[in-house]
Amino acid sequence: MSALRISPLAGLLSAALLLTGCFNEADKTTENSTDSHLRLAMLQPPRSGLTPLSDDAFKLSRWSTAETLVVLDKLGEAQPALATKWQQTGENSWRLELRPEVKFHDGTALDAATVVNSLTVAARAAPKPRILDGVQLTAVADGEHAVIVTTAQPDPLLPQRLSSPQLAILSQKAYSASGVVDPRHTGSGPFELVQVDGTSSARLERFDGYWGEKAKASGIDVSFVPDGTARGAALRTGTADIVEAIPVSQAPLLDQRLIHEVPMPRTNTLYLNTRLGVMQGPALRAAVREAINRQQLVDNVYEKRADVAQGLLGPALPWAAKLRQPVAHPVAARKPASETITLATFSDRAELPEVAVYLAQQLTAAGFTVKQVVREYSQIETDALAGKFDAFILSRATVLDSGDPVAYLYSDFSCKGSFNIAQLCRPEIDEALQRASAIPAGEARRKAIMLAENQILATDAAIPMLHERVIQGEAANVRDALRDPRERTLINAATQRNAQAD
Known part of the structure; x- marks a missing residue:
């Protein structure tokens, strides 16, 4: 990991814990910044070094840095993502066609070998990702742009299973021989994870080579803030643009226009x-x-x-x-x-x-x-x-x-x-x-x-x-933050912070 770097948001939130009576005025430097990075305060710090094989995968998904083969709509049905179509080819097997011209953040291309590698690592992990509990899964390439995924038992929900952030597809450079998975510079989403400072903060930059809609925000500055009072204070003082999981006890203290119940x-x-x-x-x-x-x-x-x-x-x-x-x-x-x-x-x-x-x-x-x-x-x-x-x-x-x-x-x-x-x-x-x-x-x-x-x-x-x-906080000038009951998405390419609040 990179050398220790404390983000401005992390510093402000740490100070908030000591200065609980001094929240009447937002931080002027942050407020007047021309940087269009979104400032995000999250509830839980990484528990497993942000490996997608753990529950940390949901952070990578909420930041739109790591992507899966499929995603789910509101009804829970599978929709295209890195795979554009799929069909069941046998009682236990499915064939998925891959999206063309997808680049990872390290410049390598999405192909069948990369997908097979990611799924195989997940299937062989110990412990397995939770989504694969009780599931024996194998993946093989079918040419350069398709894969065949087979399970030991019939699994009519395999496409939905492949939507789990724990089965995100990363470039082959993410996986080391020691078993460590490093998501920095190896995702395919609109934001590239460039820096992780232990359990304190992370930084993402816009990925201009993204296959889909380019991100409107220039990046994301993430701080991990387990203290609920501090998260509420970050929204109230304007030191965070988006805040996860505001406690019920803090909600009455906030501008009700800034909180959204999901x-x-x-x-x-x-x-x-x-x-x-x-x-x-x-x-x-x-x-x-x-x-x-x-x-x-x-x-x-x-x-x-x-x-x-x-x-x-x-x-x-x-x-x-x-x-x-x-x-x-x-x-x-x-x-x-x-x-x-x-x-x-x-x-x-x-x-x-x-x-x-x-x-x-x-x-x-x-x-x-x-x-x-x-x-x-x-x-x-x-x-x-x-x-x-x-x-x-x-x-x-x-x-x-x-x-x-x-x-x-x-x-x-x-x-x-x-x-x-x-x-x-x-x-x-x-x-x-x-x-x-x-x-x-x-x-x-x-x-x-x-x-x-x-x-x-x-x-x-x-x-x-x-x-x-769950109560989600959004500053008045934030647009198109996602309010997802499954907590898989939060910031995507459309999410942005306008220069001035309405």
């Missing part, structure tokens, strides 16, 4: 233990469902910056509500007789312990006796998965890396699911999920997913309470 594919859900304890009985699970006041949670814990849940899949999946059918609960609720519920959650997400307090009050009012358990996630996950609690509050991502919710539903609600906190095992639900997983992406698959959701909700094994939003 629905997340994340549902705050109460899982009930269907195998052990008092929640084995469906009538008491129904009583829990009827006792929950979702609106109170949204209003008091999330300060109205969340959406009351109607199902497991929320507004971040715009097709879900249209296809959802009323749930026919087979068992009526029984009035509790002071049965004791052990209600557990974790402290890593600040809102969850507060949700637990409100839920305990609601369940107590309904006639239950409630015992609360709150620990750090690393100390509670094993017990939750072992069924040691009657009820568990979880903030759960419902759309994983392929952009499709079947993996989440299978993990959480199938007999062999690896994250089955509810201890649920119903053959009819397994069959519904298997049917959905075998259908190619499209309307038929979406309908099958919603039928499976309906069957899961009918058991009251999981009671969805609310869908979370």
